[in-house]
Amino acid sequence: xxxxxxxxxxxxxxxxxxxxxxxxxxxxxxxxxxxxxxxxxxxxxxxxxxxxxxxxxxxxxxxxxxxxxxxxxxxxxxxxxxxxxxxxxxxxxxxxxxxxxxxxxxxxxx
Amino acid sequence: xxxxxxxxxxxxxxxxxxxxxxxxxxxxxxxxxxxxxxxxxxxxxxxxxxxxxxxxxxxxxxxxxxxxxxxxxxxxxxxxxxxxxxxxxxxxxxxxxxxxxxxxxxxxxxxxx
Numbered sequence: 001x002x003x004x005x006x007x008x009x010x011x012x013x014x015x016x017x018x019x020x021x022x023x024x025x026x027x028x029x030x031x032x033x034x035x036x037x038x039x040x041x042x043x044x045x046x047x048x049x050x051x052x053x054x055x056x057x058x059x060x061x062x063x064x065x066x067x068x069x070x071x072x073x074x075x076x077x078x079x080x081x082x083x084x085x086x087x088x089x090x091x092x093x094x095x096x097x098x099x100x101x102x103x104x105x106x107x108x109x110x
Numbered sequence: 111x112x113x114x115x116x117x118x119x120x121x122x123x124x125x126x127x128x129x130x131x132x133x134x135x136x137x138x139x140x141x142x143x144x145x146x147x148x149x150x151x152x153x154x155x156x157x158x159x160x161x162x163x164x165x166x167x168x169x170x171x172x173x174x175x176x177x178x179x180x181x182x183x184x185x186x187x188x189x190x191x192x193x194x195x196x197x198x199x200x201x202x203x204x205x206x207x208x209x210x211x212x213x214x215x216x217x218x219x220x221x222x223x
Contacts (some may be wrong), residue, residue, distance in 0.1 A: 004152075033211055042114070042201050042214030043153065088152050097166065098143075098212065100152030 003027055004091055004101035012107040013079055021074045021104045023089035030092050032065055032072045037086040037103070079108045112136070114215035116202050122221045128190035131218045135183070135204030142179055143212065144187050145201040153201055159185065192222045 005024045013019055023032070031050040035043035047056050049065035049072060056063045060083075062075040076083055086103045093099065115134040123129050135142050140161050145153035156175065158166040161182035170177065174193070179185040189196055199219050203212040 040219075041216050042203070043212075044214070045211035048211055090152075097155065097158070100154070102150070102152050 003099050004089055006087075006089055006101035006104050008104060009102065010105050010107075012109065015080055015108055015110050016078055017108075019076050019079055019106070021076075021087055021106070022071070023073070023101055024071045025091060026070065027091065027093075028069050030069075030094055032069070033090045033092065033098070034063055034072070034074055035088040035090060037088060038084075043086075043088055076106075079106075081108045081110050084108050114202055114204055114213050116200075116215035116218055118218055119216065120219050120221075122223060123192055125194055125222050126191040128188065129192050129220060130189075131187045131200050131202075131220075133185045133187070133202030133215060135185070135202070136206075136213055139204035139206045139209075139213070140182065141205045142185050143203045143205075144177060144185070145203065145214075147199045147201055147217070149198075156187070156200075189220075192220075194222050196220060197222045 003025055007022045031048055033048045034046045036046055037043040047063045052067045052069045054065045060077045064073045084107050086105050088100050088103045090098045090100045117132050142159040144156040146156055147153040155169055157170045157177050159179045162179050175189055177187045199217040201214050201217045203214045205212045
């Protein structure tokens with residue numbers, strides 16, 4: 001059973017376009033993290049959201065945590081080729097165990 | 111600050127052979143994790159250490175996998191004997207009570223032929 005469902009699984013867009021990636025669950029998490037992973041490397045933490053309804057911005061990336069702390073979204077404005085990678089959401093459970101989604105593979109074409 | 115260091119980066123072995131992976135976490139990080147990432151999937155936890163104690167190994171296939179973290183610093187993950195289905199990227203990560211996120215190493219890509 002996949003606790004965290006990410007959509008879409010694959011996304012290929014042109015440079016300059018906007019996009020949104022979704023992370024959904026039926027479970028409540030104490031916090032949720034977003035990571036970006038490039039080929040041949042480990043995931044790198046982008047952000048942690050803790051409070052329901054929280055919105056965090058990181059340059060052109062906007063992260064939102066759902067009010068019920070079950071879902072989250074990542075919005076990228078004016079995507080650039082350097083944004084290409086695998087975006088993973090990960091829910092933190094009370095036991096501090098991190099549960100990952102399958103990821104969204106983003107390709108931004110020049 | 112040096113990141114999480116893993117070795118080797120790549121390993122190709124024949125099935126039924128043993129293999130070991132090594133991880134050096136960030137200095138001062140008391141929590142260490144081993145994850146397995148299959149192609150097209152997110153990482154899945156194998157084992158979590160708090161200092162030298164394994165506090166969550168429920169997902170570790172104990173018939174063939176073993177891990178140790180002597181002195182609460184470096185850790186090794188071993189597979190014996192390896193099976194074709196063990197082909198994956200094995201990631202090590204560490205964290206401390208002050209950090210919310212994990213710092214991952216670059217991983218070891220294992221191919222069992």
